[in-house]
Amino acid sequence: MTTLLVAVHILVCLVLIGIVLLQGGKGAELGSAFGGGASQTLFGPRGASTFLGKMTTVVAVVFMVTSLLLTIISFKRGSVVEETVIPEKTTVPVPSEGVTPQGGVKEVPQTPETKEK
Numbered sequence: 001m002t003t004l005l006v007a008v009h010i011l012v013c014l015v016l017i018g019i020v021l022l023q024g025g026k027g028a029e030l031g032s033a034f035g036g037g038a039s040q041t042l043f044g045p046r047g048a049s050t051f052l053g054k055m056t057t058v059v060a061v062v063f064m065v066t067s068l069l070l071t072i073i074s075f076k077r078g079s080v081v082e083e084t085v086i087p088e089k090t091t092v093p094v095p096s097e098g099v100t101p102q103g104g105v106k107e108v109p110q111t112p113e114t115k116e117k
Contacts, residue, residue, distance in 0.1 A: 002073055009066040016059045023052050 002070075005066060005069055005073070009063070009070060012059060012063045012066060016056070016063055019052055019056050019059060023050075023056070
């Protein structure tokens, strides 16, 4: 179910991107850039909506519905952080006699037993 919903969501995302890129911008005609005759007013009527405009609305609604459904599904599953296994605390080895805690080697006095080794 979730996999199918994610696949539909991705497909809707791609379709929405394609539809938006296919549409012309507001005042996209070259004549309107220079104050030509048929330019649209800033807040005036836009006329009849086009097929791409209606498709954008439909696909945007489907996108929002799939987004909400995916959010609800992920909320019901719980947090990923709660499922994370925290390992037991490990003990740090105590440095041996000839090693300092910083990892360096300290001078060990020479005894007859250490000279033979």
